Structures are given as structure tokens and as C-alpha cells.
Amino acid sequence: MTLLPSNITIEVPTGTLISEVIQQSGLEFIQPCGGQGRCGRCAVIIEKNGVRRRSTIRLSAEDLDAGYALACQTVIEGPTTITIPEQERIERRLVTAKTARKVELPFEYDPAALQSVQAFQVSLPPPSLQDNLDDLSRLEKALADHGYTPLDIPLATLRRLGTTLRTAEWSPWVVIETQAPTSGPARLIDLSSDPIRPIGLAVDIGTTTVTAFLVDLTTGQVMNSAAEYNSQIARGEDVISRIIYAEKTDLNELGELVRQTIDTLLERLKRRTGVPPEGIHKVTVSGNTTMIHLFLGLPPSSIRLTPYIPTVNFPQSYLAAELNLGVHPQASVLCLPGVASYVGADISAGVLACGLTDVDELTLFIDIGTNGEMVLGTRDWMVACACSAGPAFEGAGVVDGMRATAGAIEEVWIHSETFEPTIRVIGNVSPRGICGSGLISILAELFVTGVVDKAGNVKLDLDTPRVRRGEHGPEYVVVWADETETGRDIVLTKVDVDNLMRAKAAIYAGFSVLAANVGVDLADVQQVLIGGAFGQYINVENAIKIGLLPDLPWDRFHFLGNTSVLGSYMALLSRQACEQMRDIAQGMTYIELSADNTFFEAFTAALFLPHTEINRFPSVAMVWERHRQD
């Protein structure tokens, strides 16, 4: 076979692994997972076929089309030529794809049929002593000629009407919101003598992370997106602690904090696109029921007290001005419909975004956020439940946790003999901390390599300086201080491990109980759709290893990213999507996990790596055994 770009040709017997050939050639070649076919980092490009891929883990269909193969999982069966890419290049490609990932239109976008907010210019005959119709009647008449009648004009707009009509020389631009397409009652959001482009904002208020898409309502395209930690975190990490804070201290403060976070996002979006917040004419908001209550300023107490009744599951839209939200004051702000106190709009939005309403096969949809919410069902029936996972997977509540932005360690491979890690960092920068997928990756590697045991205890007697007793107890050093951005060691502590284990146990227990409740076996689930801010970057294998996901064939898992904001985006684009979401929320059966002890028992059983009942995780048992044998 021939190795490019160095153009070395080596004769090897049929059945030899490409990685073995490269090692023979003396070229530098990194295999973070030690040739276990786990990390995908040894990808090479097959220029001329003559190989057989044993496994294509980590390679996308696109990668395969481009000829990629894993050097450690591909055997030579005839004459062949391969290119060894600069390994950095692969990483850069991944990183670029990630940060600039374009959000596709979720459906064919016909604004005239779907969009409730329209902007256009309208011509009015100027008044005279003979035609002395008042300004508003004149505008109403012109809009009625376009089919929009009656017209609802907010006081603030009315106050600018006279001046604007005259500045615009009786041909103003209007932004209207309508309930039916192309005709019927309309609300005048804005009018101006300058052209107006209708812009929308799709928001997801997560307990830990707030995400926003800035959307051009003419094309439907996402102009830009931004995410930031929810400032409420400082007042409690999960919904229960937020509710208690709201009861005991200050409800309005929590509303104000999330508005500040949204303001931060709006400023960032303005910087990137030039669209000022007041140029946003419509907002849709997804989030769990507590987040929606706090955003609307509704006391959330009844959510945490039996029988767990929220004030509202189907909020009406309110004006931005009423909500003190810094977009156009007359923008309507629609909080999307939820199912129950602990299965909120994030799930209705997620179900719509993940396409569960279109499938016949048994599907599990999980939204892994601070609250783990999940839905089991098909297009015909859906049951839902929720459990508190905590913010660990979003990088919060962990000593060196951070969001999945530049500087975050998103993948780690630990050598099973030296316990030295190889890390992948988002962006070409020094590491600053560890994001959700990185935490899952580290925990899985620590477990597989025996640095932590089934119970999550760190083995301090291993022969490596990376394992030590630190300020917060036993810990594993992921990156030494001299290689970090901060100049401090990046570590994973025993406390962090416990948080992560509680989080994964809650989620696993959630869908175990859900399946048991409707009498199906988790093994019968044909597809697992995974949403969540961090969801799209995690690695099925690692997630199964730590017992976060059930041990099913990997191809049944689909990572969809933040499905809540995607559903919010769909609702922003389309009246029909809003209606569908309402149907979803109304049709779903909610199962209250706190109703009996079932959930607590399942949770306790799941507080091991991967689980007390190892037979539930045959693939993990196998890998683990192999490591033990090494």
C-alpha cells in the first residue's frame, strides 16, 4: 500500500490493519484510544479502494463519502493508497462545523400562509378639506383594502400615527400581526416612514442555559444564534430551589434575572447582525413550566406542592412592554404550551422539533437539561415524565464545568496504562474548563480505565500524579496548570463525579419508570431522540458506559441538539406549528413520578456505573472486562 502525502509504499499481508502499517512506516500518528476503535481520531482517507472497514464509529455518512476510514478498524485486502490527513485538520473541520452550524429551515417556509407577522408599505390618499377622514380611519381603510380588517392599534402606535403618516408622505411601512393568512383582523405592531424588515426571536429558557435564534421572518432563516447561562443560576441550580427562592425572597428578581440574560443575548445578536432589539417584532419562548412561570412573573409555588398544579399550561401571548422585555414594545411574546408542572413547553416544542408526531415505531424522546424530561410513544400516544437531573451536564455545579464554547474540553481519552489523557478542545485555544460532553467523556474514561470504581470512588493508589487528594477531596487532573488558559489545573473531583452520577441516575431512572408504566421494555425502543443544549455533541458510547443512556444499538440514537429552541423557532415561523404544539401538549399523558416510590427505587439502583444491574448494560460489561484483562 502507498501512504500519502509522504508517498511511502509498504508491502503488507492481506488483513493487516492500516494503523499497523502506519506504525511500521515510522510516521507520527496519534491514536488517543490506543487503537480500540473508540475515539475516531485515527481517521485516514482511502484514495484507492482495497480495504475493509470493520467499524466506522465516529464517521458520518459524509465522512464515508469523502473516503474516511479509521486506521485502527480497517484492514487491507488488496492494493490501496491512503492519505494521512494532518490530524489537526480533522479537529478544525469538526470545530468549524460546530460553531458555524447552520440551522436549516424546518419546513418549506411560505410566510404568506404561515407567518402571523407581515411588513409592507401601504399607500393612503392624502387628506384635504373635502376628504377629512381622521388619520386612523384613513389607515384602516387602506389596510382593509389589503384584506386586513378590523385593525387593532396599540396606544403607543396610535401616539406616533399622525407624525409618521405625514413624515412618510402618506405611504408608511406597517408591521402587522394577523391571526389568519392574508386577511382578517390585524394588530398594528409598528409603522414607519422607513422600510421595515420583520424580525423574530425564538427563545428557549433553560434552567441553566438560555438560547436565542434571531430570525428573518421574510425568509425564515436564522440570522444568528446565541446562548448564555441563565442568570437565575445564582439563585438556585434547579427548578425546586428557584421556586423556593421565589417564595421566600423575590419572585420579580428571578424574572428580572432571566430578562437580563435575554438582554445579553440581544446585545450579542445586535453586535453580530446589526439588528437592534427594538427591531424584533415577535418572540416565541420555550422552556420548562417553572421557567415560563418565572418569565411571566407568575408565582410558581403550586408547581412544587401536591397536586403540582401550575397557574397556566397554555399562556396567551402578551406584549413585550408588559413583560418588560427589551424588544419592540408592541411585539407579541408567546410562551409555548406545556403539559404539566414538570413537563413544560420545552417538551411540547421538542416533540414537534424531533418529529415524534410523525413516527409509528416506539420512540423515546429525552430532553437532557437541568430537568430531564422525556416522552415515550408514537404518533398515536405519548406518555411523559420528568426528573431533576441538575445542571451538571450543562457544565454548571461542577468545579471546572463550563458551557460548550471556545476553550471547553469536549472529549477526553485516557490511556489505560499511563492514565494520561488526550483532550479535544473547542476552538484552537488553550482549555478553560469542561463542557457537558467532556464531562461524560471523562467519567466514562475514568470508569473504563479503572480510575474510578463502580460507585464513583477515585482510586488514589494508582501510580500517576493525575490522581490526588485535592482541595475538594479526591480528584483527577485533566490538564496541568501550565497548559490551561486560566493557569490553574483543570480537575474532575469526587464531588463532581457524584453530581454527574446523580444526574445520569435520575435520567435513566426516569425512562425506566416511564417504560415500566406503559408496560414496554426499554429494549423495544426503536429510536432514542436526544435533545438538550449539549445533546448534539455527546457520544453514545460514553453515555451508555456511564449508564446515562440505555444499552441499545448505537444507530438507534439520534442527537438533535436543543430541540426546545428548535420548536420555538418552528412556532415563530408558523401558525400551524403553534397549533400542532397545542395539540401535542393537550394530547400527552403526564406521569407524576413523585406519586409513589417507584422512581426513587429506580434512581437508587442507577447510582452506579453504569448501573447496579450490570446485565442491563452488556456492551459496557464487555468493554470493562477487556480493560480489566489488559
Place this chain on the structure above:
Amino acid sequence: MTLLPSNITIEVPTGTLISEVIQQSGLEFIQPCGGQGRCGRCAVIIEKNGVRRRSTIRLSAEDLDAGYALACQTVIEGPTTITIPEQERIERRLVTAKTARKVELPFEYDPAALQSVQAFQVSLPPPSLQDNLDDLSRLEKALADHGYTPLDIPLATLRRLGTTLRTAEWSPWVVIETQAPTSGPARLIDLSSDPIRPIGLAVDIGTTTVTAFLVDLTTGQVMNSAAEYNSQIARGEDVISRIIYAEKTDLNELGELVRQTIDTLLERLKRRTGVPPEGIHKVTVSGNTTMIHLFLGLPPSSIRLTPYIPTVNFPQSYLAAELNLGVHPQASVLCLPGVASYVGADISAGVLACGLTDVDELTLFIDIGTNGEMVLGTRDWMVACACSAGPAFEGAGVVDGMRATAGAIEEVWIHSETFEPTIRVIGNVSPRGICGSGLISILAELFVTGVVDKAGNVKLDLDTPRVRRGEHGPEYVVVWADETETGRDIVLTKVDVDNLMRAKAAIYAGFSVLAANVGVDLADVQQVLIGGAFGQYINVENAIKIGLLPDLPWDRFHFLGNTSVLGSYMALLSRQACEQMRDIAQGMTYIELSADNTFFEAFTAALFLPHTEINRFPSVAMVWERHRQD
């Protein structure tokens, strides 16, 4: 004849006036107008008939039924007995009737059919783990069972929903506003665990005076009413000066000032009835177009600039909170429809209140306020115009002017020889100033007795200390300082006379032009309906004498009081009344007086007492001649 209560019997020849008999008897008896049959103050009660009334001026049908007759206008034709009432008693009766005058229901009031605001208690099934409907859906369901669906719940109400439902043990009182009777969409204004009585406020914002009726929406009765000068007066006396102030200085300040006036009225109404402002669930507002614009915070500039186009003639209702009005924040505030820049909601309301929509005969409706607005027509057609009269008739812009409250001189009679006045004061108090009817009365008397000439000049050479050159030029002293509440002389100055003459000239010119415009003669007008804050107290005779009203038979004039607030009250009570008012405003033809010189010429011609063309006022010419002969 026999005189009671003194029981004196005197024999007199047939044809003797009762006043002559009383003079013969030596009893004390006041005849302010000197027996001219003008003042009505010499009323006596005919106990046993035998008399012939020559004139019954100042006596109502009710008075006649009670047997009243004017001593100076009634001759003896046979044996008779009369009672001489304590003359003070007549005055008290009039005063009492005035200040405590009850506002009658304008129509049969069926709140279920007419009223848009309803309050009632509603019972909800309490939630449980099995019935975990959210609070709002639960309430929506219960109200839908009453026929009210869909429900629009304001954010502020939603924020109290959870707590209130629980405090009320799931049987809250609700206040809803509906568009159709007994069913259809409803807006939740308020909810409470305590019973709620729905209350409304009908307001008239006059340029000079703001009036409010507090109304029990269950019975439709006016609980109390209050009036106060519009605080905007300090920023300009008429609408044009207010508009200029708003343009040059501060639009918001003018809105704030009228809200302060309304707040003052609300406080007064609260003191009298115990109903706090926040207990008011619905508000209707009448007023001229400029007043409505300033109240809504709309820039009024285009009202005063050709082609005189207001921002809005048919305002939608807005929430009290948006308008910063101190009633229930979720109360809807409906500003009534107007016709044009200078024929506002006060006229649409007035036309409804005066019944012009029901008459076949040619009718003139005048609303005499700071702006004189008038409508000529029948049920089939109406033309309207407006002219600026200034605030003189409301007691403003006159040195000793005041509103028609206790201490106001409301009628004056001047002796034609001594020039000594007899005054009638509202309430049993010392005089403080002169109200509109008093000013008309004084001007008429000064003219008839020759103290002022046709051009309004004060004759300083008369032999009386009451005529003098004062601080502000020539003046007539109505009350000497030692008899006044203030300890200062109450006077009418030459400047005051000029203001009054300009005011009356503007109004007379207005309806002259209106009649000419549609080709009718003022003499053909079958009834003149007069509205205005002061309207119900003025005296036709005096108003004709000064040329304010046309010289028609007195029985064609009907004084209706503040028709604008009455129309506002009707709109508050009834959806149908609101619709009628809209029809009135839409159906009326507006004549712009400034379009040519016709108005200015008519105004100049009317700047005399009663008018340059004395043949337009034959009855005045006659009286005046008689005085000249005395």
C-alpha cells in the same frame, strides 16, 4: 281676597294685580325685577281659584300644578285665597333641587342585555393528582360553562390567579367584560375571593370643566357625581392654546394635568361613596377632539392645521394602566367617537343624550362649553359646526368668575332706577363669585337697565357708586366687600363684558352660519336643545337679551345640562348606546367654519348687544325700548 298665612282679607276690584293687593296689605314682599314679570321671585300659591295668570314665566308645569302664580302677573277676577310663601323657601327649594338633582336612568336598564361588564361568583372543582388541569384551564372551563369563551386574561390578573383561586377555595368572584350579551369572548378584568360589585365611571373632559358620574353597573344608578375645573386651564384657556402648548412645550404634561383632575374627582367620589378608584372596572370618556387627544397622549398639532385632521375620531378602548389612569388597572377606558377636529365626542354623546336621533322637527342642539359646538337637523340628517367661545360662560377668564357651586351668584336683577342689584346665590352662603348663568344674567340686566350700551361700554356717568373705574378699567360692583365671603368686592369689568360678548357672538354666529349653510331660517327651528355644564341654570330670556340665543318663543328652548357627560353615562350603561353614538358620529356632516369668511362676518355682526341687526331680536328691542321709556 284672603292672604295666608297672616289671614288678612282685603276687598279689591276685579282686575287688580295680586302684587298690588300685597303692597296694600303692608306685608313685606320682594319683587326683584320691579313687577316686570321677569324674575319670577314674586310667586304665590293660589289656594282657591278666582285669578287669571297673564304670564307664567319662571314657573314650571310642576309649579303650576302646585298652584303657583306670579303676584305681578296675575289679576284677581273673583273671591280668592292666596298663600304668600316665605320667599327664602322658594330659593331653598330651587337650590336643593339643583345640588342634589338626581340623574334619572336614561332608559330601562337591563344589565344582562346591555352591560359589557359583569361580576359574579363561579365555582371550580378543586384540582387533584387525578385532575391536574392548570389553574387557568380550570377557570376557562368554568366560565365556558357560563357561556363565556374564549377567555382573555390580562397578565396582571394571571399573576394573581393561583393565589386567589386558593384563597377563594376555588369559588372566586370574577369581573369580566364581554362584547356580546350572556356569551362569547370575555376578558377577565379582576378576580377576588371577596364579592365584587361592578362599578363604572362616566367622564366628560371639558376644556374648562371635567365632570364624572360614579355608576353602579348592577342597577345602572348614578351613585354620585363630581365636577372640577380642568387643571389644563393653567396651560391655555381654549383648545388652540392647549394645542400650541402641547406642540411647543409638553404634550405629556397636559395629559398628566387632566389625569390629576380626574384623580381629584375620584378622591371626592371615594369620600362620598366609599368606592375606591381601583374599584372602578370600566370608564367611558367624552370630550371634544382635542381633549380626547390630550387624554390619550396623541399629538394634537394636525387638529389646528389645515385641513384640520385629527389622529383619531373613533378611538379603540385602552386599558386604564396604559393610560396611567388611577382606576382598576385592567378597566377598559373607551373614549367616545367624534365627528371631526372641532366636533368631538361631546357632540356625539350630546346628540344621543338630547334625543335628536328621535325627532322629526327641525332641531338645533348647542353644547355651550369653551368650544361652542352645535348640530342642526332631524333624525334623518344632521350638520354640525364648532366655534371657539372661550371659557367665560364656565366662569373662567372672568375676574370674579367661578363654577356653579355654593357661593356662586347665579342670578342678578338690577333695579332700573337705582341700579341696585338683587342677587341669588347658590347655597345659603355669602357670595364668592359669579357663575355662567349669573354672568349672563348680569350682562342682560346691565344692558336692559342701560348700565352698558349696545357695544358693551360701561356708562361711568350714571348716578351710582356701583359704576366706577376700577383696577381693570370700568366695572360694575355686584356685591360690596362687606357682604362677600372673600371680603373683596365682586365686580364685572369691561374686560369681562368683552369676553362674554365674544363668547356669545361666536355661538350665535355659529348657528347662524349653520342654518344659512343648509338653507333654513333660524326662525324655523322648532326646538333648541341646550347642553353644557352651565346650561341647565341659564335663563332663556337673559340669553336672548344678550344675543346668545336666537329670539324664538321661550317654550322652544330646553336646557339639558351637561349632555356630554349624560351621553358618556349612556355609553357606560349600554353597548347599544355605544353603537348608536358611532352611527351618529359617522352620519353627521361637518361644516368647517374656517373654510371661508362667512363665520368671521357673522361673528363681527354679533359683537353687539344683542346684535347689530336688532330686527333679529324683536322681543329684546321691545323690552329695551320699554326701559328707555321708564
